[in-house]
Amino acid sequence: MDKKKVFIAGITKENPVLMMFLGMCPALAITTSIDNGIGMGLAVIIVLLLTNSIISLIRNTVPNEIRIPVYIIIIAAVVSIIEMLMQAYTPQLSTSLGIFIPLIVVNCIILGRAEAFASKNNILNSMIDALGMGLGFTLGIFLMSFVRQLLGTGVLNLHNMFDSSVVFFQFNIIPKDFVIDIFTQPTGAFLTLGFLVAIVNAITSAVKKHQANKKVEAK
Amino acid sequence: MNKFIKLPLYLAIVGALTTAALATVHQFTAPIIAENIIKAEEAALQELFEGAISVVLDEEPEHKFDKNEEKSGLVSLFIVSQDDTILGYVYKSSVVGYKGGVITFLISISPDGVYNGYKVVTMQDQTSGIGTKVADADFYEQFLDKEITSVSEIVKLDGATITTQPVVDAIKAATQHFSAHIKQ
Numbered sequence: 001m002d003k004k005k006v007f008i009a010g011i012t013k014e015n016p017v018l019m020m021f022l023g024m025c026p027a028l029a030i031t032t033s034i035d036n037g038i039g040m041g042l043a044v045i046i047v048l049l050l051t052n053s054i055i056s057l058i059r060n061t062v063p064n065e066i067r068i069p070v071y072i073i074i075i076a077a078v079v080s081i082i083e084m085l086m087q088a089y090t091p092q093l094s095t096s097l098g099i100f101i102p103l104i105v106v107n108c109i110i111l112g113r114a115e116a117f118a119s120k121n122n123i124l125n126s127m128i129d130a131l132g133m134g135l136g137f138t139l140g141i142f143l144m145s146f147v148r149q150l151l152g153t154g155v156l157n158l159h160n161m162f163d164s165s166v167v168f169f170q171f172n173i174i175p176k177d178f179v180i181d182i183f184t185q186p187t188g189a190f191l192t193l194g195f196l197v198a199i200v201n202a203i204t205s206a207v208k209k210h211q212a213n214k215k216v217e218a219k
Numbered sequence: 220m221n222k223f224i225k226l227p228l229y230l231a232i233v234g235a236l237t238t239a240a241l242a243t244v245h246q247f248t249a250p251i252i253a254e255n256i257i258k259a260e261e262a263a264l265q266e267l268f269e270g271a272i273s274v275v276l277d278e279e280p281e282h283k284f285d286k287n288e289e290k291s292g293l294v295s296l297f298i299v300s301q302d303d304t305i306l307g308y309v310y311k312s313s314v315v316g317y318k319g320g321v322i323t324f325l326i327s328i329s330p331d332g333v334y335n336g337y338k339v340v341t342m343q344d345q346t347s348g349i350g351t352k353v354a355d356a357d358f359y360e361q362f363l364d365k366e367i368t369s370v371s372e373i374v375k376l377d378g379a380t381i382t383t384q385p386v387v388d389a390i391k392a393a394t395q396h397f398s399a400h401i402k403q
Contacts (some may be wrong), residue, residue: 066226070233077237081244088251091259095342203320 001121003128010132016109017140018200022202023109026100027141028189034158037145039093040100041138042161043082047104048113048130050078055118056126058162062119071114072105092164140196147192150174154181256323256341263325263338264299264309283349291392292385295324305330308401310393314385316342322386326393334394337386 016022054074055062059060062070083101086094094101104110113133118126150156154174160166161175182188284293292314299306310326322342327335 061229063222063226063229065222066230069230071238073230073233077241080241083238084244084248084252087256088248091255098342 001125003125007128007132009121010134011131013134013141013204014133015136015140015142016133017137018197022112023107023137023191024193025103026107027111027137027144028186028193030097030100031141031145031148031189031192032152032184033096033149034142034145034156034159035093036096037141038138038158039090039161040097041134041141043086043097043101044104044107044109044137045131045134047078047082048110048126048134051075051110052113052118052126052130053123055114056121056123059119067119068111068182071119072112074106075110075114090161092159093161109133123161143196144192146182147196148188151180152188154179162213259331259340260323260325263340267285288392288396292389293392293396296396307335308397310389310396312389312393316385323337324386324389328391328394328397332397334390337390 010016012019014020017024017027026040026044030040051071051074055071058070079102082104083094084218086097086101113129117129121129146156150173154176155170155172158168160168180188183192238351284296292312294311294313297309297311300310307330308328310328312319313323313324316322322339324337324339326337329335382403
């Protein structure tokens, strides 16, 4: 199996948020700030890495009849551990992500990768797949939170998630009188997702057309 | 091996191993989490009473809350003072919001009975960007500096009634308790 292909697929043509529409619940709900987007993305990457590697390790011993309950127990345990660690070391982030941290358990990306990939592939490939998918998810929700925070609040900033008093950067781009408040609301989340997916689709179809033209010319 | 033994046994082993992992992590994160909550409470108090360097907290034994007030979420009452002057009164409240998530916050009332705002200390499981807005200044500043009798007119947050209602109720209970027991 081509490792590079596995890695790239998660970010580009199998991107969970923008191409496969998986993990929509956090993607729509928590993408109000870049802090939230990156925090959630990192949490999902860590959970995916751990669950994919554990499930890949036990894939030959787990009885087929009970594989889904076993996966769910493992996923729930890993997410609970991450939740406790976040409450302890990133309290601000854990408050602002709230219910969406425990909800990673039912995020279809995690169970989907366990069932579709980790249960059939060795640990190294499973970890590469987890990294690619996790980064793809992070990229998707980062783009959403970037657009929503910029248009909704006019400010772009990033805090250190371990110490919220440390600000990595802060740009006031749009004056407060000209921000579009609706982008901080759920409506804005749907609008942002729609436009982003439209842009991504336009790009992919242009690329496909270009490749098709090339083939014709080559003939 | 017989399937009726093998399958439950496998699940039991997986369950036991994950429980052990959870217990271990809980063991060393629990004290840090508890410390974080105390820190947040102290920071919230500092923010409510700016510049109060020596914040002395006193639990009032003679002003016990009755059952209804406890139901509204009032937990404890503090007197905040600096040197010998009373800076204000703080009601610590804990209410259940959306999906059973607990919101703990401090309600501040000045000595002459003016409600001073509140500060959310911890919040669990509220919808990000909707219910979590009760912690934003935009929400709680709308009923700032009002006489404690007029707190009833409060604009609720769009789509977040389940979170805002108990918060507003607790503020009402606190102001009522204040006028009944402390205001002379």
